[in-house]
Structures are given as structure tokens and as C-alpha cells.
Amino acid sequence: xxxxxxxxxxxxxRLMEKEQDVPVEDNDKAYEDDDKAYExxxxxxxxxxxRQKRKRRNRRIAGGILVAAVAAIGVGVGFYxxxxxxxxxEQQVKISQLTASNKKEEKKETAENTKKxxxxxxxxxxxxxxxxxxxxxxxxxxxxxxxMTKEEKKIYKxxxxxxxxxxxxxxxxxxxxxSYYETNSRFQHAVEVYxxxxxxxxxxxxxxxxxxxxxxxxxxxxxxxxxxYKAADYDQVMxxxxxxxxxxxxxxxxxxxxxxxxxLAKVDENGNxxxxxxxxxxxKVPFVLSxxxxxxxxxxxxxxxxxxLVVDEDGKIRNEYVNDDGSVSVGDYDxxxxxxxxVEEHPDFSYRGAKGxxxxxxYNGILGYRTDISYETRPDDLDQNKVDWLNSHPDxxxxxxxxEAKKVAQAMKEDGWVFASHTWGHLNVSxxxxxxxxxxxxxxxxxxxxxxxxxDIIIFAFGADLTGVEDxxxxxxxxxxxxxxxxxxxxxxxxxxxxxxxxxxxxxxxxLDGYRMYYNPDLLTDLxxxxxxxxxxxxxxxxxxx
Numbered sequence: 226x227x228x229x230x231x232x233x234x235x236x237x238x239r240l241m242e243k244e245q246d247v248p249v250e251d252n253d254k255a256y257e258d259d260d261k262a263y264e265x266x267x268x269x270x271x272x273x274x275x276r277q278k279r280k281r282r283n284r285r286i287a288g289g290i291l292v293a294a295v296a297a298i299g300v301g302v303g304f305y306x307x308x309x310x311x312x313x314x315e316q317q318v319k320i321s322q323l324t325a326s327n328k329k330e331e332k333k334e335t336a337e338n339t340k341k342x343x344x345x346x347x348x349x350x351x352x353x354x355x356x357x358x359x360x361x362x363x364x365x366x367x368x369x370x371x372x373m374t375k376e377e378k379k380i381y382k383x384x385x386x387x388x389x390x391x392x393x394x395x396x397x398x399x400x401x402x403x404s405y406y407e408t409n410s411r412f413q414h415a416v417e418v419y420x421x422x423x424x425x426x427x428x429x430x431x432x433x434x435x436x437x438x439x440x441x442x443x444x445x446x447x448x449x450x451x452x453x454y455k456a457a458d459y460d461q462v463m464x465x466x467x468x469x470x471x472x473x474x475x476x477x478x479x480x481x482x483x484x485x486x487x488x489l490a491k492v493d494e495n496g497n498x499x500x501x502x503x504x505x506x507x508x509k510v511p512f513v514l515s516x517x518x519x520x521x522x523x524x525x526x527x528x529x530x531x532x533x534l535v536v537d538e539d540g541k542i543r544n545e546y547v548n549d550d551g552s553v554s555v556g557d558y559d560x561x562x563x564x565x566x567x568v569e570e571h572p573d574f575s576y577r578g579a580k581g582x583x584x585x586x587x588y589n590g591i592l593g594y595r596t597d598i599s600y601e602t603r604p605d606d607l608d609q610n611k612v613d614w615l616n617s618h619p620d621x622x623x624x625x626x627x628x629e630a631k632k633v634a635q636a637m638k639e640d641g642w643v644f645a646s647h648t649w650g651h652l653n654v655s656x657x658x659x660x661x662x663x664x665x666x667x668x669x670x671x672x673x674x675x676x677x678x679x680x681d682i683i684i685f686a687f688g689a690d691l692t693g694v695e696d697x698x699x700x701x702x703x704x705x706x707x708x709x710x711x712x713x714x715x716x717x718x719x720x721x722x723x724x725x726x727x728x729x730x731x732x733x734x735x736x737l738d739g740y741r742m743y744y745n746p747d748l749l750t751d752l753x754x755x756x757x758x759x760x761x762x763x764x765x766x767x768x769x770x771x
Contacts, residue, residue, distance in 0.1 A: 377405050377412075384415060389572040391482070391505060393423035426504040429511050431489050432723040434503070436513040436714065436734040437752065438684075441521070442466050444546060444558040445529030446762035455528060457768040461740045465760040469560065472737055473567055475753035476512070477574050483564075484511040485579035485643065486682065489723075490730035492711045498730050503576065514581035515684060515714070515734060516560045517647055521593040523610035531558035533593020536636045541565065545593070565640060580641035582714075584684040587649040587673045594630035595621065597672050631676045638678065645682035645714070649673065655689040659700050666708055681711045684734075688716025697729055718748055743767040 373381060380403050387396035396419045400412045443449045443465045450456050464472075488501045503511045521532050531544035537555060542565055544558035557563050561583065568575045589611075590596040599607060600615060601623040615621060634644065648654065649669040654662060674680070683705060685691075691702050691713070705713075706728060717733025718741070724731035735741070741748065743765065746755035 373409070373411070377403075377409060380405065381412070381415070384412075384419070386572060388415075388419050388422065390575050390577050391426070391509075391573075392577045393419045393426075395577075397423075422506065423504075426506055429503040429505055431500050431503070431725065433721055434484065434489060434511050434513060434723065434732075435721045435751075436515065436732050437737050438515040438517060438716075438734045439464050439469065439560055439737055440517050441519070441525065441530050442469050442559050442563070443529055444531060446760065448527065448529030450762065450764050451528075455524070456764070459528070459739075460764055460767050461770065462736070462738050464738050465763065466558070466563070467762075468742075468758050468760050469563065471758045472753050473564070475758070477567075477571055479752070480509050481512050481574075481752070482509050482576050483514050483568075483574060483579050483581065484576040485641075486513050486582060486712055486730075486732070487643070488576070488579070489513070489732075490712070490725055492681070492730075496706065496711060497727055498711065498725060500725055505576070511576065513732065513734075514564070515584060515645070516581060517584045517684065517686075518586060518651070519559075519561070519583045520586055520589050520591050522589045523614055531593075534559070534561060534633050534637075536633055540636065542633070542637055542640060561637065561642065568641075575641065578641045580643075582643045582645050582682060582684065583637070584645045584647035585673055585677070586647045586651045586686070587669050588651070590626065590630070591673055591676060592630050592633050594626045594633075596623070596627045596630050596676060598623070600626075627676060634677045643682065644677040644680045645684045645712075646673070646680055646710070647684050648686050651686045653687045653689045654685050654691060654701065659704060662701055663704060666705070670708070679709070681709050682714070683710045683712070684714040685716075688734075688736075690715040696724070696726060697731070702729075718745065720751060739763055739767045740770060744769075 380399060384396040384399040387393070387399065397416050400406055400416050400419075403409075403412065406412050406416075440463050443459065443463050446465055449459045449463065482505060484503055488503055491499050491501050493499070505511060519534070521530065526532070526547075531546050532553075533545045535543055535545055535555065537543045541562070543555050543562050546554045546556065546558045548554060557566055560581070564580055568580070585591045587597055588599075590600070595611075595614065595618075600611060600621065603615070638644070646666075646669050649665045649672065652661070652665055657665075691697055691699065691705075697713070711729055713729055713731045714734055715731075716736060718735060719733060720735075722731075722733030735748075737749070737752070742755040742759050744767070749755050
């Protein structure tokens with residue numbers, strides 16, 4: 226069996242290629258701030274050197290020793306502050322004593338004072354660089370260049386982003402392979418910093434990685450919770466945008482970092498699995514993120530949800546949302562663009578550019594586009610929702626829908642997202658026959674795979690699974706494995722459930738929705754405080770399952 230390699234496996238390379246196209250001027254302010262801080266530190270160090278030279282010169286003039294000390298205090302107050310002002314006052318007393326000593330003692334005392342001053346300078350410099358390191362990933366050391374060129378800034382920015390997302394090898398490679406590396410001490414110092422950060426990382430146990438998931442986010446609670454027959458389901462299994470944003474912030478504050486499921490387990494050309502490796506600094510915690518049913522089904526129309534995913538004029542993934550008056554707004558109304566915006570602000574929330582897994586069915590198309598062949602063939606058993614939609618869209622063209630969906634899917638993959646099958650018809654694999662599973666899988670491969678570039682991940686609908694806790698076996702597993710599926714996900718409320726075997730990787734997922742927050746908040750405390758997240762617009766009690 227050949228190894229499937231979705232484009233997202235090498236996301237960071239494409240991310241950087243995409244980033245290179247952004248004009249440097251758009252990011253000049255950050256670099257100007259870096260350069261300003263760097264120049265201030267450089268000027269300060271030069272001033273300290275000049276001061277030390279003056280002190281040593283004045284000390285050789287016996288009659289001017291006291292005057293030199295007073296001058297040093299004046300400079301010290303301006304640059305060093307109260308701590309070193311006291312230091313220089315102490316030196317003034319010692320210098321006064323030197324005038325009554327012989328030349329040998331004078332030389333000895335002067336040498337000691339000079340050593341103390343140099344030590345104080347080193348300590349101050351060290352403190353400055355440590356403070357700078359907290360603000361900047363790579364504190365700029367002293368060098369002879371006044372500023373970096375635009376090209377150098379671009380390279381420096383690429384390396385910095387790699388380092389922020391824990392890809393230190395890539396960051397170091399970018400700098401070392403630059404033609405500027407040998408002459409740019411800031412590049413050289415950055416490499417030292419990145420190497421130290423890499424050396425501090427620890428390997429996280431693959432079987433102790435949690436996996437959380439959502440369904441489509443509720444953008445307008447007044448429409449979703451309007452009391453109709455769908456409101457109870459939304460209350461149980463959906464999450465509001467407000468809740469989602471609070472959960473994301475809480476997880477970030479706790480040190481969670483999104484990782485790619487492909488980094489947890491690797492598959493070779495024969496379909497054999499082996500453990501991957503996640504290397505993170507101490508205090509960081511990896512997790513996998515996914516979202517089910519990113520198709521924007523017809524039944525959700527008018528209920529306060531986004532209607533599709535689009536690529537805006539800046540190349541960013543956004544949502545369309547239909548307003549009450551029929552107008553369409555473009556914005557961040559669901560998980561994909563919300564996570565994209567969050568990572569833009571917090572790049573360290575993503576491990577090497579990873580985002581989440583988007584699980585797709587196919588019967589209503591994908592990503593809000595009506596891409597299934599049934600919209601064109603219109604079989605006799607076409608459901609009423611499709612009939613109504615087609616009647617209201619007489620200009621429908623299947624090829625156009627598929628091309629648009631493919632364009633969005635490609636942009637998502639380039640931005641770190643990974644796709645999974647949720648079965649074409651949203652079927653419960655534990656209940657259907659092998660024959661029906663085979664027919665459904667072929668529909669997915671014919672109608673969805675060509676648009677997303679294929680996938681070897683299957684996220685089972687209804688949280689079902691092929692077996693219980695025992696290892697996979699049987700005809701259904703063998704069939705899915707023969708169709709190229711290597712990664713399997715169910716639903717499990719435990720903190721983590723991971724099963725790595727020779728032929729598959731299996732992972733349990735935790736639902737972060739109204740039902741879990743209302744009935745089992747204690748199961749979520751490692752991620753967030755449910756009482757602080759729970760949306761007051763959500764109807765309570767949340768209906769029980771079953």
C-alpha cells in the first residue's frame with residue numbers, strides 16, 4: 226500500500242512560501258521596533274565603554290582622581306540608575322583614600338575598582354539581554370551593522386516564526402543557509418538561542434495526547450435556540466462562538482499547543498505504523514483539534530450558522546453568513562477562521578504550523594458547496610432539502626461548485642488544516658453492513674477525495690467505532706485499511722485514549738459542547754472552567770441524551 230501524503234504534512238514549507246509573498250513593508254513596524262531597541266542597547270554599551278576609558282585616563286592623573294569620580298557619578302545616575310549611583314559613591318571614597326596611599330596601593334586599588342565596574346557592566350548587559358529575550362525570540366547582540374536590509378528582515382522573520390512554532394531545526398537552517406549568516410551577528414546569535422531552546426525541549430508521550438472536537442459553531446444563539454424541533458439538538462452537541470473563544474484562550478493560557486495527528490504516528494509505504502515524536506519546551510502540552518460535519522447542511526439554514534467557507538481577497542479563509550435581509554457577510558463565524566485568526570496573534574499555539582482536522586461527509590457537498598453528483602443527476606429519491614435548494618438556485622453548476630470547494634480546500638491545507646472522512650452519508654459504522662460501508666466509502670472517494678486530495682483519516686460519525694476497547698479486527702477494518710485508512714477516531718470522554726498498533730493509529734476524542742459542559746464539567750477541568758465558559762444564552766437544562 227502506498228503511503229498517503231496529504232499536502233498538509235509539509236505545511237510549514239508552504240506556509241513560508243506563502244509568507245514570502247507578503248511585502249516586507251507590511252511588517253516593517255515590528256522590525257523598526259526591534260532595530261530601535263537594538264540601537265538603544267548598542268548606544269548604551271558604547272557609552273559605557275567611553276566612560277570606562279575616561280575613568281582609566283583620569284585615574285592616571287593623580288590630582289584629577291576625585292574630579293573623575295564625581296563625573297562618573299553624574300554619568301552613572303543618568304544611565305545606570307540608583308543601584309550603580311550608590312556603587313560609584315562607594316568608589317569615590319576609595320579613590321579619595323588612594324591619594325594618601327603609595328603608588329603601588331593606588332595601582333592595586335584602581336585595578337580592583339576597574340574590575341568591579343566591568344563586572345557591574347557585564348551584569349547589567351546580561352540582565353538587559355535576559356529581559357530582551359522575554360520580549361523577543363532572538364535578542365539582538367551587538368554588531369557593526371546599523372540596520373538589517375529588507376531581505377535580511379524577511380529571513381529573520383521566517384526563522385523567528387519557525388522558532389515560535391517549535392521548529393528550531395528549520396529556524397536554524399533558514400539562518401545558516403542565508404548568504405548573510407557569516408557577517409550578520411544577529412543571525413549568529415539567533416542560531417545560538419534557537420539551539421538552546423531546542424536542547425531544552427522534551428519528548429511528549431504519544432499515548433498521553435488529548436483530542437478535542439466541536440461541531441459547527443453557533444454564530445447567533447437567538448436563531449439556534451428559538452424553540453423549534455432542532456433547538457434541543459443544537460443545545461446538546463453544538464458550541465457557541467463565545468464559548469469556543471473562551472475555551473481556546475483558556476487552553477492557550479494553560480500551555481496547550483495544537484499538533485498534527487500525523488506527528489503522533491507515522492505510516493510507511495506498506496501501511497505499517499510507528500510512533501512519531503512531539504518535542505516541546507517544558508510547560509507546553511500537545512493536543513489534537515478536530516471539527517465534524519464542516520459541510521453546512523441545508524437543515525441548518527436560517528438557524529444562526531455560517532453557510533460556507535471562502536477565500537477572501539487577502540487569501541485568508543473566512544465564512545459567509547446570510548443575514549436576515551438576505552445580504553451576505555464575510556467574516557469569522559466558525560472554527561476554521563477563528564483558529565486561523567488566533568494563531569496569527571499567537572503563533573506558539575501551533576506546533577510547526579499545525580491546525581486541526583476537518584471531518585467531512587458528502588451527501589450535501591463539502592464546505593458549503595453543493596459538490597455531490599446527486600445535485601446534477603437529481604435521482605428520484607433526492608431528498609426534499611436538495612430539491613428546495615436546487616429550485617432556489619436555477620443557475621447551479623456542479624463543476625463550478627467543485628472548483629470553488631477545491632480552491633478553498635487547497636488554501637486550508639496550505640494553512641495547516643487536515644481533512645478526514647466522516648463517512649459520505651454520516652453513517653454509524655457499528656450498525657451498518659459491510660456492503661453498505663463499502664458503497665458509502667466509494668461515494669466518498671468519488672465525490673469528496675478529488676476535492677481534498679484524498680485522506681487516510683476516518684472520524685466515525687455518532688462517535689461510533691469498529692470494536693470496543695479491543696484491537697481492531699474483522700471485515701470492516703480490513704476493508705477500510707485496504708482503502709488506505711490508517712488513522713481512526715471515535716468519541717471518548719477520557720482525558721486521552723490512544724491505541725498505536727502495527728497497522729493503525731486509533732484515538733479517542735472529547736466533545737466540548739453543551740452536553741459535556743452541563744453534565745460533566747469535572748471532565749473538562751484540565752482544559753477550562755466550564756462555569757466560566759458556559760454561554761448564558763444557552764437554554765438549561767440541556768436536554769439529556771437518549
